[in-house]
Amino acid sequence: MSKSNNVYKDAFNRGLRLLDETKSLPSEPELGTLLGVSRTTVRSILSRMEETGLIAWNKRNKTVLRAPKPEDFFPEEETDSLAEIIERSFMRRLLAEGAEAGMQINELELAREIGVGTTSVREFLIRFSRFGLIEKRRNSHWVLKGFTRAFALELTEIREMFELRSAAAFVALPEESAVWADLDRLEEEHRQLAGEIATRFNEFSELDERFHRLIHRASHNRFIVDFYDVIAMIFHYHYQWNKAQERQRNEVAVQEHLAYIAALKSRDPGKVDAACRKHLKSARQTLLSSIPEGRQVQPA
């Protein structure tokens, strides 16, 4: 089967949305930049748009003939990359009961179960290993270390160390830095979300990630910035998995963020430290409370 054309399908769907909004299409290179794909893919997209009667296309002239209908879009599930598919399958297994620490992970079995080649699974596991949840035995299988209380504590320990340092670096940034405008924008988004928290509470996790990434970036340290990938991954699945009191938790977190933002804008290192600590403490509590005691079984 070699390679799926999900890049094309995903870009095509995004292209349709663009067409719907702007009622026109730019040049091929420009469209490529907009969709984040090469011209080769852009031309495939345009070809299909022409075939399905969405546009008339002759060299530089692209005329929109009709608005896209739902059936013009490729099904969502066909737009995922293999890596995403594997990650989801793997995380489902990991978070399912019965995934105890010490359990061994079988590449071949995983590949068969998901219906992909072993190479893709291997590459996924190598990439995934940096999250600290699995470990490779030389010349042999992978071992699951488990999503345990110990893991959560180790993760949050680093997170707190990194974020306190990043926040301190943040307030030291010059007035002219673009981050202050970014921060203002995020503050506004937080206020809006706070006002409609009853209906939009599930939009918080995305905002949360953007906010913390902005702060981490102030460290100007690639290891700190990259480490946020680990946190983001864990919280992403944690949010999906633990829906208990989601609304209430997010409401509290939004308020903590606003206090944290105010502290940053005050440029008072002491206030920032306090606000940061307070928020991280409750984030840790939330994460810890979602880990059942039964998961704490230790490997040999």
Add this chain to the structure above:
Amino acid sequence: MSKSNNVYKDAFNRGLRLLDETKSLPSEPELGTLLGVSRTTVRSILSRMEETGLIAWNKRNKTVLRAPKPEDFFPEEETDSLAEIIERSFMRRLLAEGAEAGMQINELELAREIGVGTTSVREFLIRFSRFGLIEKRRNSHWVLKGFTRAFALELTEIREMFELRSAAAFVALPEESAVWADLDRLEEEHRQLAGEIATRFNEFSELDERFHRLIHRASHNRFIVDFYDVIAMIFHYHYQWNKAQERQRNEVAVQEHLAYIAALKSRDPGKVDAACRKHLKSARQTLLSSIPEGRQVQPA
């Protein structure tokens, strides 16, 4: 070509050394544990030992017939794993002049140059990416970020954060902990090395790694422990590359370690902090001084 039998060859060589030392061989499972390979490999080894007249082998009876000769060993270069071969080639390129930041890395070209399959190169690059020296463009090539001054500063920033914390955790360990005996042993090794520094200075890097890993382990945090892999990799190649004043540098470092060890044994957090900072500062200086200014070219 599928898969090389370097595991077998390497284990065979180690088996020969064992045979030479003990003049006897244990049971198959025991030998497997000793050499870190499966019984399948052990039996291949024993078969060859029998064929080449080194032993007589009949079920549990393994009689050593003669001592191994140099020609019994497999050549060293045949015992390296593919990953090691690729890493060496890659690092040689990376440290060579002309490897500027921003340069793109071509999997196919690398694979051809080294004479291996693309899969192995891909997997290597994925594994290597956690060192922060390369970065993947989605659906496209890898980009070299370069072994720059910025890299060294970011690396040492994290190192210092982690090691100070680990050292603080170290002194808080109970008297009964096995680490104190480990520390005594390392101290003794340091003293011996200090005594013969003129001739044995090149043995320092290995001791250095063991010492710092012992301290990092006291953090009981997998992210801190794992991060030492990044440091170890960088210092490994750095030592090979920068031989200027090696003897003198190592002599200073050994003394700093001894002071650091004394501080740890005093269990006085203030002294530990001071000794740790002092050593890390000179380690950073050493690393920085080895990065030529010309390497500081920034990518777009």
Add this chain to the structure above:
DNA sequence: ATAATGTCTTTTATCGTGAAAAAACATTTT
């Protein structure tokens, strides 16, 4: 002359395959 389009080449992503190595199962020996 610049920027687009048209065409061709190269590289990446993924698979199936086969040998090396591990692991599991069965049998024998102490």
Add this chain to the structure above:
DNA sequence: AAAATGTTTTTTCACGATAAAAGACATTAT
């Protein structure tokens, strides 16, 4: 019965092959 050896099955590692996607080069339009 415990531990070794003998045998078979399964899994990992690495490759070459192929379609998707990117990139490079040539040509045409503004």
